[in-house]
Amino acid sequence: MSDKLKIMVLSGVREQGKNMFAVQVNDEIFVLDAGLKYPDSSLFGIDVVIPDMEFFKQYGDQVAGIFLTHGHADSIGALPYILRDWDIPVFGSKLTIELAKIDVELAKIDVQRENKRRNNQLFNVIDADTEIDFKNASVSFFHTTHSVPDSLGIVIHAPQGQIVYTGDFKFDPSARPAYRTDMTRLAEIAKNGVLALLPDSSNAEAVLPNASxxxxxxxxxxxxxxxxxxxxxxxxxxxxxRVQQVFNAAAATSRRVLLTGRDVAKIVHTAMKMGYLEVPDGLLMKAKELKDVPDEKTVILETGRMGEPLQSLQKMANNRHRTITIHEGDLVFIATTPSHAVETTVAITSDMVYRAGGTVIELGRNMHTSGHATGRDLQTLIDLLKPRILVPVIGDYRLLEAVKDLAVETGMDPDDVYITQNGDCLEYDTKRGQFFRGDAVPGEDTMIDGSGVGDVGNIVLRDREVLSDDGIFIAVVTIDRKKKKIVSEPQVTSRGFVYIKANQKLMNDSIQVIKDAIQANFEHKKFDWTELKQDMRSSLGKFLYKQTNRRPVVLPVVMEVNQNRHRAMQKKAEDAAEGNKEKPVKKPVKKNNRKKQTRPANKSAKGKKPVNKNKKDSKADDKR
Structure with a gap:
């Protein structure tokens, strides 16, 4: 067997979220994380975005396992969609596996009951001391610091050398043991030499150190x-x-906490059960208790749908939330550091809260805090591991470049830092002892819209964008194809295009455009439905753009009278075209003219009158 080593960047570079990478050693592939990301405003109607599922269609039978670094959606969110179709073992820490199971449950993907049992069997709990031997390589782990406990980095031990993937991490010596990066273990890994390092780049531009x-x-x-x-x-x-810190602060100030949303309740109770959260007795309350607890003794922890709280805050401010309404004197504490992509949303949300009478404090504006490595952290890691090559991952393009600059400052050759994009594949040349860029692998986005997986593509998104920009224009007309005439006056309407009452002339003129297009089509020797609709769409589109400088989606609806008669005539014409075929003469069938005997209705089967056993009833009938 030839020594084959590839590093596949499947998703998670030049973007924020949906982390998924892979290392191939000969005929085995080790997938690192399987996350999702939440869509931006350009993806109309899309719920979430996951990595390209085409990868598993092509290489699924070679995947030895999916190895998870931690329990956030950007690392585990794509699992429900993968496990629905592929039997792939999943490896992660105890808490990560439990959060992954919750994620599968909350995704509400329609899988059969036996598949659910199968999925539970596919989950494998490991820890930082675990080392798993496979046919071509082994996999080990090390503790990392992140905002969720039991986070792990991953090491692939290939014959060519070690590939280290950090996942989301940072250095914080003051962190609790369950959150602390194992520097001793990193030093041990460095002793054996690191061939390639895939570090977290999402906070690489940070100059100031993270607050502990x-x-x-x-x-x-x-x-x-x-x-x-x-x-x-x-x-x-x-x-x-952060949830633990909120609980600690509430307990220290004699407040009680209400958890809103199924996500947070399920995750918190799971973490409590497993011992990862310390919650004093009586700290948590139920929604029905809220009215009995004074405002100055109340904390409401809102995480929103899928862990995104901003939309829920907006509903609270607009009095549209199912249980909570922001009122005078409320303090909204945003306990996360928002990414650049949602900063505008945070500003809009804050404005709405102030309008409702509340005030806002953002943790990120008052303290430099993040669950990701700063530039100084990354330089420390690079200097410690001294990798042969560096492949920055998990971050936008500028952040990948920032990591490259940091690596060069530590003494790395710029040629040994690979700035990649989704779908890139780095192959190792064993003879020359260096990597080169190989053939691309699947690296497109898979859109999730409702229960549909990947059925929404660029064409659908473009239509949605047009609808959002210029609306839709609908034209309905009934025709008689045989007589080549319009049976009734065309009807037009629009949504999101113009205000109809104020644009009656435009609507009336568009009716004439429809008539002209149909009449021109009637003059053709052969009638064609597709051509008729296309002519209507084209003529209306040009007319509406000329009048309004807008391009709405034009939807022509054409109905036909005497449709069955036209079909019969068409069938008759087709038969005539085939020629007259001699049909076999059927022999006349003699009919049996004998009358069928029927049984008298008032007699029994033997021809006798039915006997009435009830004499009284019989006499009564005679009297009648």
Whole structure:
């Protein structure tokens, strides 16, 4: 067997989220993370975006396993869609596996009951001391610091050398043991030499060091002490470190906490059951208790749908939330550091909260805190591991370039830093001892819209974009094809295009355009439905653009009278074209003219009158 080593960048570079990478050693493929990302405003109607499922269609039978670094959606969110169709083992820490199971359940993907049992059997719990031997390589793990406990980095031990994938990480010596990066283990990995390092790049531009989690916890407690009314905390359900700090601050200020949303309740109770969250007795309350607890003793932890709290805050501010309405004196504490993609949404949400009478404090504006490595952290890691090549992952393009600059500052050759894009594949030349760019692998986005997986593509998105920009124009007309005439006056309407009452002339003129297009089509020798609709669409589109400088989606609806008669005539013409064929003469069948005897209705089967056993009833009938 030839020594084959490939590093596949499937998803998660030049973007934020949906992390998924793979390492191929001979005929085995090791997938690192399987995440999703939430769509931006350009993806109309899309719920989430996951990596290209075409990869598993092509290479699924070679995948030895999916190895998870931590339990956030950007690392586990695509699992439900993968496990629905492929039997692939999944490896992760105890908490990560439990969060992954919750994610599969919350995704509400329609799988058969035996598949659910099968999926539970595919999950494998590992820890930082685990090393798994496969046919061509082995896989080991090491503790990392992130905002969720039990986060792990992954090492692929291939014959050519070690490939290290950090996942989301940072360095914080003051972190609790369950959150602390194992520097000793990293030093051991470095002793054996690191062939390739795939580090987290999402915070590479940060110059200032991250505040320690102890400092963040103290800050949150002070915010709670100074608040006079209710506190509504907006955070991510899976950020268990922040959830613990909120619980600690609430307990320190004699407040009770209400969890809103199934996501946070399920995740929190799972973490409590497993011992990852410490919750004093009586701290949590139910929704029905909220009215009995004073505002100054209340904390509401809102995570929103799929862990995104901003939409829920907007509903609270607009009095559209199912249970909570923001009122005078409320403090909204945004406990996450928003990405650049949602900064505008945060600003809009804050404005809505102030209009409703509340105030807003953003943790990210007052403290430099993140669950991701700063530039200094990355340089420390690179200097410690001294990799042969560096492949920055998990971040936008500018962040990948920032990691390259940091690596060059530590002494790495710029040619040994590979800036990739989704779908890139780096192959290792064993003879020359270096990597080169190989053939591309599947690296497109898979759109999830409702229950549909990948059935929405660029054409559908373009139509949705046009609808959102210029609306739709609908034209309905009934014709008689045989007489070549319009049976009734065309009807036109629009949505999102123009205000109809104020544009009656435009609507009337468009009716004449429809008539002209249909009449021109009637003059053709052969009638063609497709051509008729295309002519209507083209003529209306040009007319409407000329009048309004807008391009709505034009939807022609053409109905026909005497449709059955036209079909019969068409069939008759087709038969005539085939020629007269001699048909076999059927012999006349003699009919049996004998009358069929029927049984008298008032007699029994033997021809006798039925006997009435009830004499009284019989006499009564005679009297009648």
């Amino acid at each position: 989690e102890n400092e963040v916890g103290n800050y949150i407690t002070n915010v709670f002490r100074n608040a006079k009314g209710r506190i509504i905390v907006a955070g991510k359900a899976s950020n268990l470190n």
